[in-house]
Amino acid sequence: MGATTGIKDVARLAGVSVGTVSNVLNHPERVAEATRLRVRQAIAELGFVRNDSARQLRAGNSRQIAIVVLDVTNPFFTDVVRGAEMAAEDHGVLVVVCNSSESVDRERRHLDVLEEQRVRGVLITPVDDAHTSRLELLIARGTPVVLVDRGSGWPSRCSVAVDDVFGGRLAAEHLIARGHRRVAFVGGPMSIQQVIDRHRGFSAALGKTARLITVDTPNLTVTSGRVAAGQLAELPAQQRPTAVFCANDLLALGVLQGLTHRGLRVPEDVAIVGYDDIEFAAAAAVPLSSVRQPREQLGRTATELLLDEIQANGDHQHRHVLFQPELVVRASTEKVP
Amino acid sequence: MGATTGIKDVARLAGVSVGTVSNVLNHPERVAEATRLRVRQAIAELGFVRNDSARQLRAGNSRQIAIVVLDVTNPFFTDVVRGAEMAAEDHGVLVVVCNSSESVDRERRHLDVLEEQRVRGVLITPVDDAHTSRLELLIARGTPVVLVDRGSGWPSRCSVAVDDVFGGRLAAEHLIARGHRRVAFVGGPMSIQQVIDRHRGFSAALGKTARLITVDTPNLTVTSGRVAAGQLAELPAQQRPTAVFCANDLLALGVLQGLTHRGLRVPEDVAIVGYDDIEFAAAAAVPLSSVRQPREQLGRTATELLLDEIQANGDHQHRHVLFQPELVVRASTEKVP
DNA sequence: GGGTGCTTGTGAAACGTTTCATCGTCTCGC
DNA sequence: GCGAGACGATGAAACGTTTCACAAGCACCC
Numbered sequence: 082m083g084a085t086t087g088i089k090d091v092a093r094l095a096g097v098s099v100g101t102v103s104n105v106l107n108h109p110e111r112v113a114e115a116t117r118l119r120v121r122q123a124i125a126e127l128g129f130v131r132n133d134s135a136r137q138l139r140a141g142n143s144r145q146i147a148i149v150v151l152d153v154t155n156p157f158f159t160d161v162v163r164g165a166e167m168a169a170e171d172h173g174v175l176v177v178v179c180n181s182s183e184s185v186d187r188e189r190r191h192l193d194v195l196e197e198q199r200v201r202g203v204l205i206t207p208v209d210d211a212h213t214s215r216l217e218l219l220i221a222r223g224t225p226v227v228l229v230d231r232g233s234g235w236p237s238r239c240s241v242a243v244d245d246v247f248g249g250r251l252a253a254e255h256l257i258a259r260g261h262r263r264v265a266f267v268g269g270p271m272s273i274q275q276v277i278d279r280h281r282g283f284s285a286a287l288g289k290t291a292r293l294i295t296v297d298t299p300n301l302t303v304t305s306g307r308v309a310a311g312q313l314a315e316l317p318a319q320q321r322p323t324a325v326f327c328a329n330d331l332l333a334l335g336v337l338q339g340l341t342h343r344g345l346r347v348p349e350d351v352a353i354v355g356y357d358d359i360e361f362a363a364a365a366a367v368p369l370s371s372v373r374q375p376r377e378q379l380g381r382t383a384t385e386l387l388l389d390e391i392q393a394n395g396d397h398q399h400r401h402v403l404f405q406p407e408l409v410v411r412a413s414t415e416k417v418p
Numbered sequence: 419m420g421a422t423t424g425i426k427d428v429a430r431l432a433g434v435s436v437g438t439v440s441n442v443l444n445h446p447e448r449v450a451e452a453t454r455l456r457v458r459q460a461i462a463e464l465g466f467v468r469n470d471s472a473r474q475l476r477a478g479n480s481r482q483i484a485i486v487v488l489d490v491t492n493p494f495f496t497d498v499v500r501g502a503e504m505a506a507e508d509h510g511v512l513v514v515v516c517n518s519s520e521s522v523d524r525e526r527r528h529l530d531v532l533e534e535q536r537v538r539g540v541l542i543t544p545v546d547d548a549h550t551s552r553l554e555l556l557i558a559r560g561t562p563v564v565l566v567d568r569g570s571g572w573p574s575r576c577s578v579a580v581d582d583v584f585g586g587r588l589a590a591e592h593l594i595a596r597g598h599r600r601v602a603f604v605g606g607p608m609s610i611q612q613v614i615d616r617h618r619g620f621s622a623a624l625g626k627t628a629r630l631i632t633v634d635t636p637n638l639t640v641t642s643g644r645v646a647a648g649q650l651a652e653l654p655a656q657q658r659p660t661a662v663f664c665a666n667d668l669l670a671l672g673v674l675q676g677l678t679h680r681g682l683r684v685p686e687d688v689a690i691v692g693y694d695d696i697e698f699a700a701a702a703a704v705p706l707s708s709v710r711q712p713r714e715q716l717g718r719t720a721t722e723l724l725l726d727e728i729q730a731n732g733d734h735q736h737r738h739v740l741f742q743p744e745l746v747v748r749a750s751t752e753k754v755p
Numbered sequence: 756g757g758g759t760g761c762t763t764g765t766g767a768a769a770c771g772t773t774t775c776a777t778c779g780t781c782t783c784g785c
Numbered sequence: 786g787c788g789a790g791a792c793g794a795t796g797a798a799a800c801g802t803t804t805c806a807c808a809a810g811c812a813c814c815c
Contacts, residue, residue, distance in 0.1 A: 085478075087801055098765050103803055113763060133534040134480075135801035137471035141422075153499055153515075159491040166517060175531060178490075178515040180503060194512060197470040222465060259656060268771050303701040334701050341703060364640040364671050366678060366703025424771055435795045440773055450793060472771035475800050 086127045106131060137199065142158040145175040146387060147195045148204040148229075148380070149188060153180040156359050157376055158206075159227060165383035167206060172388055174201070181208050189215045196224065202387040204380075206230050225390040227383045239386040241379050241402045245275050248372040248406040249282025252326045252354045253291075255370070255408055261324040261352065262291045265335060267309045268328025269298040276301075276328045279356060282298025283326055301328060306335020307342075314343040314353070321352060324414070328363045333369055334406055337413070341366070352414040368411035375404050423464045429678045432460035436729050443468060474536065482512040483724060484532045485541040485566075485717070486525060490517040493696050495543075496712055498566065501717025502541060509725055511538070518545050533561065539724040541717075543567050562727040563722045576723040578739045582612050585709040585743040586619025589663045589691045590628075591708070592745055598661040598689065599628045604646045604673060605665025606635040613638075613665045616693060620663055632661055638665060643672020644679075648690070651680040660688060661751070667692040667699045670706055674750070678703070687753040705748035712741050 092099045097116060104111050105120040112120070123129075128169040137143050148165050150158040162178055177200065181188035188208050192215050193353040195203060207213055210231070220226050222240070228240040239338045256264055266283055268276045280295065287293055296312060306327065313321060313336075327333035333355030337347055345351055347367045355362055358373035382402055390397045422447055426722045429436045434453060441448050442457040449457070460466075474480050485502050487495040499515055506513045514537065525545050529552050532540060539562040544550055547568070557563050557575070566576040567659075593601055603620055605613045617632070625668055633649060635642040643664065650658060664670035670692030674684055680689055690726035695710035719739055727734045 085801090088803095089801080099802085100765060100767095100804080101763085104764085107803075111763075116763080130559070132475070132536065132801055133531075134471045134474035134536065135770090136803075138469070138475050138772085138801085139803045140651075141770075143471075153490075154493065154496040156491065156493075158494060162490055163517070163519075180500070181499075194470075196467050198469065199469065218465070331701070334698075338701070338703060361539050361671075361698045363700075364668070364673060364675070364698075413633070422771090425773095428770080436772085437774080437795060437797095438793085441794085444773075448793075453793080454803090469771055473773075475771085475802085476773045478800075 085132070085133070086129050088129070090127055091120065091123045091129050094127060095120045098206050118326060123276075124331075131168035141199075143199050144173070144382070145177055145198070145200050146202045146204065147177040147179055147191075147200045149179045149181055149191055149195075151181060151183050151206050151208065157357060157374075160376035161380035161383075163384075164377035165384045166380075168379070168381040168384035168388075169305070174388065176384075183208055185209050185212045192219055194214065195219075196222070200224070201391050202226065204229055204383045210234060216322045219398075225387055227387045227390070229379065229383050230241070237307070237399060239390060239399050239401070241383045241404070243374045243379065243404045243406055245278035246282035246285075247404075248356065248374075249279040249284070249326070250286040251372055251406065251408040252279075252315045252356075255354065255410070255414065256324045256326065256352065257287070257290050259324070259352065261322075261412060263294075263322045264291050264324045264326065265294040265296055265313060265322040266328075267298060267306065267332055268301070269296075269305075270300065271297060273301075279328055284351065298328075298332065301332055303331050303335040303338070306332035306337075307339040308335075309342070310336045310339020314340060314345060321351070324354070325351060326356075327352045328356055330359045330369065330371055331359045331386055333371070334361070336363055337365060337367060337369070338366045348413050348416055354408075354414060358409050361408075363411065365413075367413050370414040371409050372406045373409050374406050378404060423466050424469070424470070425466070425549050427464055428457065428460045428466050432457045441481045449740075462747075478536075478618065479538055480536050481510070482514050482535070482537050483539045483541065483721070483728075484514040484516055484528075484537045486518055486519050486528055486543070487515045487547065487566075488518060488543050490515070494694065494711075497713035498717035498720075501595045501714030501719075502721045503717075504714070505718040505721035513721075520545050521547050522549045529553065529556055532556075532659075533559070537561070538728050539563065541566055541720045541724060547571060548740065558639070562724055563647045564724045564727070566716065574736060576625040576720075576727060576736045576738070578720045578723065578741070580711045580716065580741045580743055582615030582743075583619035583622075585693065585711075586621070586622040586663070586746045588619075588643060588709055588743065589616075590620045590623035591694075592691065592747070592751065593626050593661045593663065593689065594624070596661070596689065598659075598753060600631075600657070601628050601661045602633055602636060602650060602659040603662065603665075604630040604633045604643065604664050604669055605638070606633075606642075607637065608634060615676055616665055635665075638668055640668050640672040640675070643669040644676040645672075645675075647673040647676020647680070651677060651682060658688070661691070662688060663693075665693055667696045667706065667708055670750075671698070674702060674704060674706070685750050685753055689750060691745075695746050700748065702750075704750050707751040708746050709743045709747045710746050711743050714743060 088099050088102045094104045105117050166176050179191040185208050203225050206229045228235050228238055230242050266280055294307045333353055355369045355371040358371040362369040362371045425436050425439045429439045439457055442454050503513050516528040522545050541564050544567045565572050565575055567579050603617055633646045669691050692706045692708040695708040699706040699708045
């Protein structure tokens with residue numbers, strides 16, 4: 082314990098110099114086979130484990146990248162993380178996962194530590210577009226950064242995001258094709274860019290073909306969905322929408338519960354389309370149609386952009402990758418025979 | 419970038435020695451206020467960021483612990499992670515999250531890297547009780563390890579887990595109190611210790627009071643739940659159980675769907691109790707009664723045990739903490755008026 | 756037999772901190 | 786006016802690696 086065995090001990094036991102041991106570790110081809118074997122044997126015998134701090138100190142940088150997410154318990158982000166991990170693994174790079182828990186302060190502290198660790202790069206969904214000075218400092222000092230799900234406002238960085246306007250359009254086209262002419266949008270608050278975009282795409286694609294009622298919600302939770310369902314159910318049948326598009330799946334689940342509770346059938350009386358395609362969309366009492374985002378792909382691509390920027394020393398073109406979501410159709414919009 | 423500013427540059431600008439700068443960083447009270455301010459000013463001016471590798475190299479150990487989980491996308495583990503993070507934060511320690519994805523090989527690689535990083539300790543749910551040699555090596559070389567949700571078989575380590583036998587009992591007592599005398603257990607495969615324990619506790623608490631039908635499932639998914647519901651629904655009404663206890667919430671959601679689909683009402687015809695109390699248990703079409711595990715508490719306690727072992731140099735008593743789950747009662751077992 | 760080139764191995768100099776023994780300077784009490 | 790402390794600051798020695806200029810040995814060719 083106390084006296085950790087170092088490269089020196091290995092060298093002594095194998096009867097070579099420390100430089101040779103280091104070469105066995107990092108450039109085995111420079112060492113004659115016999116020597117290499119002898120050193121390997123000594124390493125095994127002593128249970129030597131390389132001290133990464135010393136290596137990093139000498140090398141000047143680490144072999145890890147970090148991903149800072151808003152919420153580790155959110156399925157969206159865990160999938161993004163998994164995608165990032167897979168891509169990083171392919172390149173022999175390690176991913177450190179940090180959780181800002183939507184707190185500006187915690188985000189700042191994480192960036193402090195990451196910079197002390199000299200991580201090679203950072204993937205991040207910033208908590209707040211207004212408090213980014215710490216992040217800008219990191220960038221200014223030379224750490225590559227890729228923005229995840231926050232395309233706008235950072236033209237000078239790489240970013241990956243999903244096209245929410247298009248997602249809204251997908252939902253609208255699907256409902257129109259199913260013959261709906263009175264539809265509702267449930268979502269909010271309208272300060273969230275994602276909600277705005279989904280609403281915009283939805284509304285634009287409806288055009289004059291269908292009438293749109295917008296129900297603004299205070300947040301994106303199941304409870305808000307239930308409340309919204311109440312408002313819709315109270316309308317006289319002739320004015321009541323025959324389909325609802327929700328800004329995320331939690332709302333959709335709430336709307337489903339609320340409507341069912343009031344005796345309206347899904348999809349016969351009211352069809353529902355959600356957003357995100359979380360695992361439980363398929364497992365709901367009436368499986369939900371939903372707009373699916375390529376979450377893993379998001380993480381994977383972000384990582385590849387980052388690694389590219391790290392490797393291409395200097396001459397790197399920043400890119401903004403926008404993914405197209407897809408609609409997954411299930412029972413909540415498809416009348417079962 | 420290339421020429422990173424170090425403690426030396428700060429010292430020069432502030433007109434002091436490097437030792438003094440280091441003291442400002444680590445033992446501010448040893449430095450006179452005027453000097454301290456001057457140094458701080460220089461640090462800010464140069465944008466100096468301490469190099470953690472060098473610090474660690476000198477100090478001999480890091481200030482981070484690691485948690486190795488089976489699956490980052492599983493809500494159970496993300497909550498455990500959050501608990502660990504919270505506890506660690508209180509002690510100024512950092513948590514590195516590693517994802518073994520239930521792969522023995524990936525677990526081994528993670529442990530390799532963590533040992534090179536000289537983490538202070540490791541929280542881990544081992545992938546496989548049969549392939550633990552890498553972990554034992556880590557322990558043998560002196561890194562403290564606490565086992566999470568894997569109590570048995572490691573008497574010589576600290577561990578935290580939840581009492582699954584008691585959880586089964588809770589479900590049984592609740593159903594008996596509600597007057598059920600024909601009940602079913604849905605879960606499997608019976609090779610999983612957790613499933614065995616839940617079944618055992620459930621069965622034992624029923625005793626002779628109620629008749630038990632056990633439906634063995636191939637796994638713990640929503641689909642399996644639906645299939646199981648089909649089997650139950652086919653029974654003639656006099657033999658059909660009036661309540662079902664499922665080994666986890668996914669199964670329970672599947673059973674709920676399956677029963678509803680076949681025209682049986684929950685809870686009027688059949689009551690359901692799930693296990694885990696995942697977020698969607700409350701959001702289901704019929705909100706599910708469920709046995710809740712203190713997931714965050716699990717992570718928090720594991721971290722505290724680990725930190726205790728780290729601090730108490732040598733004289734540390736290994737402990738095995740077993741948490742008691744609690745029953746959350748919702749509409750799926752409570753006839754709504 | 757001397758020059759050339761290749762393969763292996765060497766050993767010391769970094770890398771940027773922290774620590775620690777030491778030294779100067781002040782203050783205070785007598 | 787002197788010794789005892791307290792207080793601040795110093796600078797060199799670690800920490801364990803990687804790198805790099807160089808040397809030793811050997812084979813080969815003219």
